[in-house]
Amino acid sequence: MLKHGLDPAERRAPERVDARDLALRRAGMEQFMQVAAPKLDQLFGLLGQSGCAVLLTDAEGVVLDQRCGEGDADIFQSWGLWQGADWSEAAEGTNGIGTCIAEDRRVIIHREEHFLARNTAMSCMDAPIYGADGKIVAALDVSSARSDQTEGFNRLIAATVSQTARQIEADNFRAAFPRARIVFADHDDSEVAMLLAVDADDIVIGATRGARKAFGLGASGPITAVPASDIFGREDGPRGFERAERAAVIRALARAGGNVSAAARALGIGRATLYRRMKRLGLGENIA
Incomplete structure (x- = not known):
């Protein structure tokens, strides 16, 4: 992306915030993460066996929490699908998390639709989550690197991601108004x-x-x-x-x-x- 000065062929490691920054971000979202955790577990329970990872980011695209199978942990971590990774468009170009946040809508970014060549093995399905004030507070992502993953299957996953995002939004809204x-x-x-x-x-x-x-x-x-x-x-x-x-x-x-x-x-x-x-x-x- 010319806007962000990125080269699609670059092979650098994914950008990550430092441990202190991540701890501060997680602390600021503690209540939200507690509300979201059961829904992340439920979503991973549905999709984890198919080799998918479930990620929750903040409004800036930094991963705060993730779910993935033990056998897939090393590869997902090496790809930056892990806590602390920055998936904003400024850092990674077109990608599920960053584009979802930048365009304020749910998205599917399938393999070669990613901007950086090192991300083109992934399929990412994302939906924004809005806070009680109406602003984007997080993004929910399901990512897969299966070579046989079809666009039709991506659409089914995307519908489940969107439904889960709405459930988290509703639960968070109820928590924000406990006496109402x-x-x-x-x-x-x-x-x-x-x-x-x-x-x-x-x-x-x-x-x-x-x-x-x-x-x-x-x-x-x-x-x-x-x-x-x-x-x-x-x-x-x-x-x-x-x-x-x-x-x-x-x-x-x-x-x-x-x-x-x-x-x-x-x-x-x-x-x-x-x-x-x-x-x-x-x-x-x-x-x-």
Whole structure:
């Protein structure tokens, strides 16, 4: 790649971060890795016997964890399919991990489609994993060096990789909102995790990447507070007068962007009356 100054014929060893850098990266992703580990084990259980390695990287393409058979460990490690290896496009050119991250999509890079000649014996199937903030947090990779691996088999593996990536994303999202009610949003797009985190007052406080796109909640970063009933087009029945009143006030404030006067008008009451009700409901401290 001219952009990165790479020569496809170069035979240098794969680039690796040093031990301290790797330890810091793993520490920063510790909770995520704990969530992902069972799914990595499950994926390797399905594909390991066919000579595949399963890798998890961070958002920069550095391998944080891997699964491979004992008999294949030496060769995968020599190829850089191991903890600490840098598989960004800047380091390796076109490859499953780096291209998946750079293009923000799942990819299959089959043998000669790799940029560096030393990587053309591999087939790599990858999918991005998004964090609770909607940004790419990791990439999931399955790599194989079997000479008889067909493109049709690669597509089957890629579908499994994508499904596992969505499962990890969903599990990580639930872990990020342990006290919220997690709502599955039914949508036509079955390729993405569609989850919303809703607090006790029916306010959406989090959404997965797919849900953000589907409901116009912003691609990444903090989401604007919005009542769940607005998203789903319904009003939940009250469970006790005070609870219903509190939820109604919070929804009005959210719709008004925190403007008390506008919220009061929407509720059909005076501004002073709304302030009194907010105080009685313990909402005064939430005023922006």
